[in-house]
Amino acid sequence: MSTPIRTRLTITTLAVLLVGMGLAAALAWIAVGRLYLETQRENLLAQARTIATALQGGALPLDGTEPYVQTANLEPGIHTRLLSEHGAVLLSLPLPAGQTFVQVPSAENAGPVTPGELIKRLEIQQALQGEPATAIRRIASAGNRRVLYAAAPILVADGSVVGIVYLATPLPPSGLPVSLLLQLVGAVILAILLAGVAGTLLSRRIARPVEAMARTAQAVAGGDLERQAPTDSSIRELDSLGQAFNGMTTSLRRSEQVRNAFIADVTHELRTPLTVIKGTLETLEDGALEDMEGRGPLMDSMQRETERLIRLVNEMLVLARADGGALKLDLQPLNLAELASSRCKYLTRLAASRRVELRVVDGKDCRAYGDADRLAQVFDNLLDNAIRHAHEESTVTINIEKEGEEIRCAIRDHGKGIPAEHLPFIFERFYRGDASRNRQTGGTGLGLAIVRALVLAQGGRVNADSVEGEGTTVTFWLPVSEDCHTTD
Numbered sequence: 001m002s003t004p005i006r007t008r009l010t011i012t013t014l015a016v017l018l019v020g021m022g023l024a025a026a027l028a029w030i031a032v033g034r035l036y037l038e039t040q041r042e043n044l045l046a047q048a049r050t051i052a053t054a055l056q057g058g059a060l061p062l063d064g065t066e067p068y069v070q071t072a073n074l075e076p077g078i079h080t081r082l083l084s085e086h087g088a089v090l091l092s093l094p095l096p097a098g099q100t101f102v103q104v105p106s107a108e109n110a111g112p113v114t115p116g117e118l119i120k121r122l123e124i125q126q127a128l129q130g131e132p133a134t135a136i137r138r139i140a141s142a143g144n145r146r147v148l149y150a151a152a153p154i155l156v157a158d159g160s161v162v163g164i165v166y167l168a169t170p171l172p173p174s175g176l177p178v179s180l181l182l183q184l185v186g187a188v189i190l191a192i193l194l195a196g197v198a199g200t201l202l203s204r205r206i207a208r209p210v211e212a213m214a215r216t217a218q219a220v221a222g223g224d225l226e227r228q229a230p231t232d233s234s235i236r237e238l239d240s241l242g243q244a245f246n247g248m249t250t251s252l253r254r255s256e257q258v259r260n261a262f263i264a265d266v267t268h269e270l271r272t273p274l275t276v277i278k279g280t281l282e283t284l285e286d287g288a289l290e291d292m293e294g295r296g297p298l299m300d301s302m303q304r305e306t307e308r309l310i311r312l313v314n315e316m317l318v319l320a321r322a323d324g325g326a327l328k329l330d331l332q333p334l335n336l337a338e339l340a341s342s343r344c345k346y347l348t349r350l351a352a353s354r355r356v357e358l359r360v361v362d363g364k365d366c367r368a369y370g371d372a373d374r375l376a377q378v379f380d381n382l383l384d385n386a387i388r389h390a391h392e393e394s395t396v397t398i399n400i401e402k403e404g405e406e407i408r409c410a411i412r413d414h415g416k417g418i419p420a421e422h423l424p425f426i427f428e429r430f431y432r433g434d435a436s437r438n439r440q441t442g443g444t445g446l447g448l449a450i451v452r453a454l455v456l457a458q459g460g461r462v463n464a465d466s467v468e469g470e471g472t473t474v475t476f477w478l479p480v481s482e483d484c485h486t487t488d
Helices: 005-055 115-119 122-128 178-221 236-285 292-323 336-346 348-353 372-389 447-457 482-487
Strands: 088-092 133-139 145-155 161-170 332-334 357-362 368-370 395-403 406-413 461-467 471-479
Touching: 005 133, 005 145, 005 161, 005 178, 115 122, 122 133, 122 145, 122 161, 178 236, 236 292, 292 447, 332 336, 332 372, 336 348, 336 357, 336 372, 336 395, 336 406, 348 357, 348 372, 368 372, 368 471, 372 395, 372 406, 372 447, 372 471, 447 461, 447 471
Parallel strands: 357 395
Antiparallel strands: 088 161, 133 145, 145 161, 332 368, 395 406, 406 471, 461 471
16 A cells, blocks of 8 residues: 655655764764863863972972862863862872882772883873873773873973872763763754654645645546646745646646537538538429429539538548648658749639739748648648738738748738737637638638648648738748758
8 A cells, every 4th residue: 555645755854854863963972072081181181280280399298199189170161070089199200119009099990000010001101201191091990991091290490200190080981971961862852853843844845735736636637627736835846846737737628628629610510511412402302303493503502512521521631640640741852932833823713813912932942851742732721811811902922941950931911910819729620710701711720720730740830920900921841951951
């Protein structure tokens, strides 16, 4: 069973925070331990120097077990009581003749040691050379506990060492005092609690819009295309995802509307000619077949509707093949200006009936790469539209020129133009921007849709610009033929 995203985010966030805090706590533990130990070193060494300074120039006691009690820390930092009674001993040099044992600080929890053993200690050797020193060692007799030592030389006027102040203090078994340890543990627990709260809030903030989007997706999958995903989560990626999702649902709604409109238009377009044909046949069956004068117009009407029906089916077949990628194309280099001129001649009669002049302007003799038959269909549809919408005694211009790696073909008419609100939809199927146009003057509404499908199938693109009262320009681009590169 899948885990909810909120649970996963919470667990993952907490795990990451805990691991990070664990590493931070370990580093803090090491840093605080080092700081504490360094502070202890400085404090103990300062105590040893203070005692040594006080004893300079005076007679040293012969008894090396004279007690010493620390009353205050001399250095800033982590303050703890370093010494207790007998935490320090004074060693007079040279050691009295015949002395077998020497007293060491009671913090070591050991009896007297021989002078030879004591001299071997590094801090004592350095103090004998006139330099204070510290050392840490584990004492087996004290339960393997660590003990910090400080040795400071007692100097006389000529700079010679006449004695040594030797101090010792035990270190906490855990490396830190209990009070400081409790403070660190408390800080870690508080940080864990704060991390838990932060992780929960963060996961909830991220999961809430994702869960809302999941619910929206389920609703859309169930057919509710009006649902919108949230876009105000303040998380840029999630907001971008929500906007993209809403754009998709908008496109789906538009596609659903187009599909429904397409079905309705196809039904209507097919029903109209079939109704005319059926009515004509019924009239002929009722006796008009014997009426030689009335039969002619009926037969002409039926023939027109039959041709219209065949044209509609063929156009829909072209669109269906283009949509399915099954459109057969014979792509070859061709002179687009020559093809445009031939189509203008084909439509001369239609242009003359509207008193419209057709003109081809070839900016450069360069060949495009496309299918001549399909491009002839593109020109026929565009020129037919331009002629029908151009003002009488105006000119329809076809401008062809090379533009970068493409051949640009712009067909401009001087007519009433297309309203701006209709312009984005003129390449859609069965779309008629002018509601006053009937099917006798407006065609099937598939011409521009076919133009777009055929141009796109040949690796091109198409666009339309229009200004009301001035006219419309439909432009399409096709790839340049390879032989154009060699002649440039």
